[in-house]
Amino acid sequence: MLKLKTVFNFELRGMLQKKSLLVTTGIMCVIVLLLTSIPTFIDLFGGEDIEEGTGENGGTAEELTLVYENDELSEAISPVLGEAAYQTEAELREAVQNEEVASGFVVEDYDRYTYISYDSSTDATDQMIFEAQLKQLNENRLFEENGMDSQRIREILNQPIEQETVFLGKDAGSGTAIAFAIMIIMYLLILLYGSSVATSVAREKDSRTMELLITSSNPRTLILGKVGAVGLTGILQVASLIVFGVIGFKLNKENYPEFLLDMLQGSMTMDVVLVYVLFSVLGYILYLFIYAALGSLVSKVEDVNSAVTPITFLFVLAYFAATIATNAPDIAIVKVTSYIPFISLFTMPIRYMLTSVPIASLLVSSAIMLITVVLFAWLSIHIYKFGALNYGNRLKFKDVIQSFRK
Structure with missing residues (x-):
């Protein structure tokens, strides 16, 4: 020993x-x-930016860069999505090419748009946010055209389901x-x-x-x-x-x-x-x-x-x-x-x-x-x-x- x-x-x-x-x-x-x-580092250096950049719909509150196909579409949609930043698609393309903006959207109709970006990014969320907003606008329009109360329909569709999960073993x-x-x-x-x-x-x-x-x-x-x-x-x-x-x-x-x-x-x-x-x-x-x-x-x-x-x-x-x-x-x-x-x-x-x-x-x-x-x-x-x-x-x-x- x-x-x-x-x-x-x-x-x-x-x-x-x-x-x-x-x-x-x-x-x-x-x-x-x-x-x-x-x-702690995230809270010190990124916490305020995250709070300021969060909108009511859970996405970024940063304004989208938009171009509308015509004035009638602009008058109907701009109060929700925002005003047009450029008048034509060519101007938007030039701005993206010159890196004045990261990306932009050409709104062609309620259910059709063109997304323009210089590079493809895996963490870009602006397209998902825009598409969700445009989709909701289009659904509201179709509801109203068919004589349905869009707000009531939204309340029915978004009715939460209460649930409680119990694990008797392990999670x-x-x-x-x-x-x-x-x-x-x-x-x-x-x-x-x-x-x-x-x-x-x-x-x-x-x-x-x-x-x-x-x-x-x-x-x-x-x-x-x-x-x-x-x-x-x-x-x-x-x-x-x-x-x-x-x-x-x-x-x-x-x-x-x-x-x-x-x-x-x-x-x-x-x-x-x-x-x-x-x-x-x-x-x-x-x-x-x-x-x-x-x-x-x-x-x-x-x-x-x-x-x-x-x-x-x-x-x-x-x-x-x-x-x-x-x-x-x-x-x-x-x-x-x-x-x-x-x-x-x-x-x-x-x-x-x-x-x-x-x-x-x-x-x-x-x-x-x-x-x-x-x-x-x-x-x-x-x-x-x-x-x-x-x-x-x-x-x-x-x-x-x-x-x-x-």
């Missing part, structure tokens, strides 16, 4: 003293703090964004620190430092200390980001939209947090042991990338399964993958947060994950011991299997 503590402290101190890690973590914490402050819509964010964080964390532990093991073997380490300790102590130190470093980094995220949220909470507050408070309950912590930590440790074992199979640092390629593909597969789970947590493939330990670190917490999962299923998946971690920890120790003093060509997995028979 004393040797394990020594190895763990040495590896942890080496990781935490890296300037690149400290600088990267500091920059990421600042970014998280800024991201959680976006509602999947409220936690999708949070599930996706956690999934991205775990994906990057495992790839980054998994590669780090594999490279560290391969570097020790390449420089023959591993020979000296094994003479003063044993493979089990070395790999457990290394995986524990690297794993704790990643957890501390994520914890730092979470702390800054919570600080930013607390400082800017009053400026957050009501629906966002409801989403956060409704989805991240204490039981959901505990399930995420359990599966994320176990899955994280599982992949670190696998990466450490693969790193001990190579004799050169340059071969690490090719050695970890198979597990990287498996991890990408888990990422895709988690993406499916965020959209459809109840389908069969998601339920099956929530029991596969290499994938369940993503899919089971997502299922638990977005839909109702039986406690028995949660316990079975947790047990499978825990047993798999212990199994791969033992397997990694054996592979580390077997590959420690094997130099030259890269070891193959069949060589490891054959070593169990000896």
Whole structure:
């Protein structure tokens, strides 16, 4: 135990003293703090503009640039849509071409118009607003021509329906964004620190430092200390980001939209947090042991990338399964993958947060994950011991299997 503590402290101190890690973590914490402050920035710099730019119909109150086909149409429609800015379509085209105006409308009839713009924009709302207003004018005209009371018809058509929605289980819509964010964080964390532990093991073997380490300790102590130190470093980094995220949220909470507050408070309950912590930590440790074992199979640092390629593909597969789970947590493939330990670190917490999962299923998946971690920890120790003093060509997995028979 004393040797394990020594190895763990040495590896942890080496990781935490890296300037690149400290600088990267500091920059990421600042970014998280800024991201959680976006509602405040919007309120300070964009709030007044949004309020001034909102009209009665829910659209922008900015005046539309209009051209009417004839005077009769102008007299009938301009009191609602606005006065003509140009007399002819040619003048409007020239104004748009010279960037005097962004866009404009040529009103040809109650149910026909031409929209003129210099560039096509995906966020332009002026055309939708104009078309909705013109459509309503045309409907009112047709109602009156047929002797119908347009105001009464509008009241009938717009009669609201009172409804109340009660979820006896969980609301999947409220936690999708949070599930996706956690999934991205775990994906990057495992790839980054998994590669780090594999490279560290391969570097020790390449420089023959591993020979000296094994003479003063044993493979089990070395790999457990290394995986524990690297794993704790990643957890501390994520914890730092979470702390800054919570600080930013607390400082800017009053400026957050009501629906966002409801989403956060409704989805991240204490039981959901505990399930995420359990599966994320176990899955994280599982992949670190696998990466450490693969790193001990190579004799050169340059071969690490090719050695970890198979597990990287498996991890990408888990990422895709988690993406499916965020959209459809109840389908069969998601339920099956929530029991596969290499994938369940993503899919089971997502299922638990977005839909109702039986406690028995949660316990079975947790047990499978825990047993798999212990199994791969033992397997990694054996592979580390077997590959420690094997130099030259890269070891193959069949060589490891054959070593169990000896």
